[in-house]
């Protein structure tokens with residue numbers, strides 16, 4: 001099957017991209033790495049006639065760190081983010097996701113903005129980024145807005161992004177002292193297999209090592225990557241231990257709305273999220289203790 005004809009527009013700046021999107025809305029799509037979009041155009045899932053490439057906009061490619069946090073340009077590749085975060089301890093939990101996604105050939109093309117922008121339920125970056133309080137910046141000719149990443153998704157392949165907005169950057173605030181995060185996923189094989197289930201965890205400890213804040217997220221077992229508020233509540237105010245782990249895992253399993261497909265039954269996915277939650281919370285806790293010294 002061939003990709004149907006479309007008109008390719010090469011945006012030279014963010015504002016140029018926004019103008020092109022507005023001009024051709026609702027029939028225009030942003031093209032970043034193309035690892036999702038080109039598949040969708042070829043399969044007929046998407047039949048947009050205008051494609052606006054943002055690949056040659058230098059400001060979108062940057063990853064930079066400051067005292068306040070990490071700013072990841074939307075077209076930074078997953079491979080670049082993997083290399084960057086592996087050498088930067090506070091942000092290393094992001095590499096839990098980048099190092100397991102797809103295969104190296106895809107990671108070299110796939111972008112961070114594309115992983116978020118496609119808004120598929122099984123995307124690997126949102127769970128760890130949401131667990132780490134990430135924000136996304138959207139820009140259009142009407143200005144810029146920044147929102148928590150968990151508020152970006154509204155359903156499977158659906159987001160709050162307006163037709164003329166470009167996802168500009170993801171901002172991960174600098175982790176506080178005595179905090180740790182982790183992402184655990186299960187897939188049917190190591191390379192090029194999307195997650196059957198994924199769980200992210202972000203934990204903060206107070207001076208007596210009691211859990212003072214917790215963000216637990218899930219993917220591939222809900223219509224969109226999301227925070228599980230009840231799982232965080234099951235942890236906050238308690239010391240780490242078997243009972244707290246069990247309560248958090250049970251909360252995630254209760255909140256999950258798994259599908260049943262070739263990768264696994266709904267029941268199997270529920271069992272998997274229980275295990276993944278325990279592992280993610282435990283690793284996040286161990287990291288928080290390590291940071292606390």
Ligand SMILES: Cc1cc2nc3c(=O)[nH]c(=O)nc-3n(C[C@H](O)[C@H](O)[C@H](O)COP(=O)(O)OP(=O)(O)OC[C@H]3O[C@@H](n4cnc5c(N)ncnc54)[C@H](O)[C@@H]3O)c2cc1C
Pocket residue numbers: 029030031032033034035036037038039054074075078100101102103106109110111112113114115116117118119122123124125161165166167168192193194195
């Ligand atoms: C073989 C294979 C294996 C894969 N394995 C995984 C995996 O293990 N885990 C995983 O999470 N994903 C996986 N994917 C999916 C895909 O590679 C990722 O989601 C990737 O990060 C998408 O990025 P991209 O730059 O290629 O996006 P594109 O295909 O260019 O775009 C994807 C969507 O997002 C929109 N978009 C892109 N950038 C922006 C932006 N800046 N602003 C607004 N909208 C934007 C596009 O319009 C499009 O709708 C896999 C894909 C393939 C083909």
